[in-house]
Amino acid sequence: MTGTPADVVERRSLETALTARMRDAQAKARVLREALPWMTRWAGRTVVVKYGGNALAGGGDGAGSFASDVALLHSVGLRVVVVHGGGPQISDLSTRLGLESAFVDGRRVTDAPTLEIVKMVLLGQVNPTLVGAITAAGATAVGVAGTDGTLLTARPADPRLGLVGDVERINPRVLVSLLDEGAVPVVAPLGRDAGGAEYNVNADAAAGAVATALRADKLIFLTNVPGLYEDFGAGDARPLLLSHVTLERLRSMLGSGALHTGMVPKIASVVAALDGGVAHAHLLDGRVEHALLLEIFTDEGIGTMVDKETT
Numbered sequence: 001m002t003g004t005p006a007d008v009v010e011r012r013s014l015e016t017a018l019t020a021r022m023r024d025a026q027a028k029a030r031v032l033r034e035a036l037p038w039m040t041r042w043a044g045r046t047v048v049v050k051y052g053g054n055a056l057a058g059g060g061d062g063a064g065s066f067a068s069d070v071a072l073l074h075s076v077g078l079r080v081v082v083v084h085g086g087g088p089q090i091s092d093l094s095t096r097l098g099l100e101s102a103f104v105d106g107r108r109v110t111d112a113p114t115l116e117i118v119k120m121v122l123l124g125q126v127n128p129t130l131v132g133a134i135t136a137a138g139a140t141a142v143g144v145a146g147t148d149g150t151l152l153t154a155r156p157a158d159p160r161l162g163l164v165g166d167v168e169r170i171n172p173r174v175l176v177s178l179l180d181e182g183a184v185p186v187v188a189p190l191g192r193d194a195g196g197a198e199y200n201v202n203a204d205a206a207a208g209a210v211a212t213a214l215r216a217d218k219l220i221f222l223t224n225v226p227g228l229y230e231d232f233g234a235g236d237a238r239p240l241l242l243s244h245v246t247l248e249r250l251r252s253m254l255g256s257g258a259l260h261t262g263m264v265p266k267i268a269s270v271v272a273a274l275d276g277g278v279a280h281a282h283l284l285d286g287r288v289e290h291a292l293l294l295e296i297f298t299d300e301g302i303g304t305m306v307d308k309e310t311t
Contacts, residue, residue, distance in 0.1 A: 043077030045217040046179070047296070050207035053085040054224035055286025056126065066222070067133035069292040070184060074139040078296075079179045082134070082141075083187045083210055085203035086118075086126040093117050106261045110163045110200040118200045122188040131186050141184040146201060147192045149174055152209075154191025154199040165191045165199025167206060170213035208269030212276035219273050220295065221266050222286030227304035228263065243301075247274045247308045270306055281306040 049070070056063055073080050090108070091101045094117050102109040110118065127143045134141035146152030151174055154165030168191075178185045189206035191199045204221065211219040229239035245253075253259055254267050270281040284291045284303035295301045 044079070046079040046081070046214050047073065047218045047220060048081045048083060048207055048211035048214065048216045049220045049222060049292065050203060051082055051084045051130065052203070052221070052223045052286060053087040053089055053126065055222045056084070056086075056089070056129075063129060063133045064137070065289050066286065066292070067130065067137040069290055070134050070141075071137035071139040072293065073296070074184055080139075081175055081179070081185050081187065081210060081214065081216075082130060083189060083203055083207035084122075084126055084130055085189070086121045089121045089126060090114075090118055093121055104158065104160050106264060107157075107161055107164060107202060108200065109161050112163065115163045115198065115200055119190065119198075122190065127186055127188045134184055134186065139184050140182060141186050142178050143186050143188070144174060144178070145188045146190045146206060147198055151175070151187075152189070152191040152201060152206060154193055154201055156193070156199070163197075163199050165193065165201050167191065167201060167209040168193075170209045172210070172213040175210070175214060202265050204265040204269040205272075208273040208276075208278075211273045211278045215277055216273075217279050218296075219270065219278050219281040220292065221270075221281070221283050222291060223266070223283070224285065224287060225283075226285045226288075227283045227302075228267075229260075242304050245304060245306050247271065247306060250306055274306065274308060279307065 051066060055066070070080055070082065087108070094101050094114065097117065099113060099117065101114075108114070108118075123143075123145060127145075131141045131143045144151065146154075150169075150171040152167060153169040153171070155168045157164045157166045175185045175187075187206065187210065189201045189203040191201040191206075193199065207221070208219060210216075226241055228242050228245060230242055250267060251271055254264070254271060259267055266283065270283075273281060282295055282301075282303055282305050284295055288294070288302065291302060295303060
């Protein structure tokens with residue numbers, strides 16, 4: 001190599017910069033090569049994503065990152081429906097208003113004042129936040145309450161819970177219409193019974209019922225844990241993260257009482273959804289950046305996948 005020492009240093013710096021840029025470009029090309037077959041496979045398929053209030057409350061720009069992932073899924077042809085929770089936000093507002101939160105078997109006891117707080121948080125805070133974030137990320141999002149029309153018909157649940165309802169029926173017509181128009185429905189889990197009374201509905205149960213009614217290809221839960229653990233909380237034993245679980249094993253875990261209380265509504269929803277025809281369910285850590293994309297568009301995926309496979 002000839003030239004002055006300064007010229008040599010400059011050329012070497014340029015070569016180093018070009019090499020770094022090339023490596024970066026090659027890394028991106030490898031990611032794209034891995035993702036493209038999955039994009040082709042899932043284009044036109046329906047995916048229901050339950051975005052938990054815990055994931056939203058996880059700090060950072062969680063909602064923005066999630067919204068960007070949803071917008072990208074939408075842009076490559078997936079039909080995405082978001083069902084959201086809001087538990088931590090409801091508890092926070094209840095505390096600030098002087099109302100004590102009470103739970104039975106992990107479900108919120110809901111009297112009339114608490115139901116008003118639930119509606120304020122879901123319809124006035126969480127739903128508009130997600131709709132705005134997804135729209136800002138490039139996909140048209142539309143907020144929908146389960147009480148809109150006959151979307152979510154509920155029936156009273158355990159009398160100890162007050163105005164808490166179980167899902168009796170989902171009428172997916174409004175969701176299908178929005179999906180056909182190229183929008184992303186964002187559903188707040190409220191329900192109404194045949195007599196017009198309103199109920200607080202568990203978001204996990206609502207997401208599973210929506211997925212079943214839409215005959216979705218995937219049901220994805222985003223929460224604040226990496227997935228489903230075996231032996232979680234069993235003394236000093238280190239819990240094992242399960243990357244794949246069959247429906248039958250999950251049904252056994254649910255029936256045996258081996259699940260952590262917070263997981264029970266999610267697992268019950270997964271079991272009901274797969275029994276109802278949904279092909280796959282996933283439990284992912286919503287705090288992980290691009291968790292949705294990593295699960296759908298990579299060979300390995302993350303979190304826990306559940307399917308009907310028996311072998």
